[in-house]
Amino acid sequence: MATRKTASKTSKKVTFDIDVDSKSSKKMSRKASKQLKKVSIGAICIAVLLLVVGAVGGYFGVKLISKNDCFVLNGNDELTLTIGQSYTDQGITAVAFGKDVSDDVIIETNLTKNDDGTYTATEEGTYYITYKVNHFKYNSIFKVQKIRLVSFVEPSVEEEMEEDSDEKVQVS
Numbered sequence: 774m775a776t777r778k779t780a781s782k783t784s785k786k787v788t789f790d791i792d793v794d795s796k797s798s799k800k801m802s803r804k805a806s807k808q809l810k811k812v813s814i815g816a817i818c819i820a821v822l823l824l825v826v827g828a829v830g831g832y833f834g835v836k837l838i839s840k841n842d843c844f845v846l847n848g849n850d851e852l853t854l855t856i857g858q859s860y861t862d863q864g865i866t867a868v869a870f871g872k873d874v875s876d877d878v879i880i881e882t883n884l885t886k887n888d889d890g891t892y893t894a895t896e897e898g899t900y901y902i903t904y905k906v907n908h909f910k911y912n913s914i915f916k917v918q919k920i921r922l923v924s925f926v927e928p929s930v931e932e933e934m935e936e937d938s939d940e941k942v943q944v945s
Contacts, residue, residue: 842868844911846904846919855928859891860884862902865919869910877907884923894925 848863867874882902884892894900902921911917 838870839910841871842910844868844906844917844919846921848921850920851922851924853924853926856894856897856925857928858925859887859893860923861891862921865904865906867906867908867911869906869908874906874908874911879905879907881905892923894923897925897927899924 843866845866847865852860854860862880865875865878867878880902882892882900884894884900884902886892892900892902900923902923904919904921905911906917
């Protein structure tokens with residue numbers, strides 16, 4: 774008869790002990806202390822002075838570069854038109870860091886945009902045109918947007934009479 778042997782499984786854990794106060798770390802500590810002792814007060818003062826001069830120079834450099842920056846709405850910010858009239862948008866002027874970024878304008882509106890680029894409304898009410906610029910200065914640094922309100926009203930009786938009289942004069 775054959776006999777079976779059962780195997781016993783044993784495992785050993787491997788551990789690593791890192792000695793913080795080893796010889797190499799003591800050497801590095803001594804070396805750092807010697808280097809620190811070699812630095813004079815004059816060198817520290819020069820480093821601080823260069824840091825201050827760099828910060829002041831950077832501040833005035835940014836001021837100089839961005840002195841003509843603007844985000845301005847062209848034309849009136851509120852308009853009143855009669856229903857049936859069309860409105861040609863005058864847009865905005867946007868300059869960031871001395872560069873014209875008006876081409877990056879994003880326009881959001883609840884008006885109807887015609888094929889010729891004008892805006893109209895078929896119902897009486899107040900509508901908006903919102904301008905935002907897809908540029909990191911006006912998107913990330915400063916959250917800037919401009920809004921133009923356009924109100925459409927029914928034509929008054931006097932305006933209708935004037936239009937009718939103009940048509941009669943032109944016909945004759």
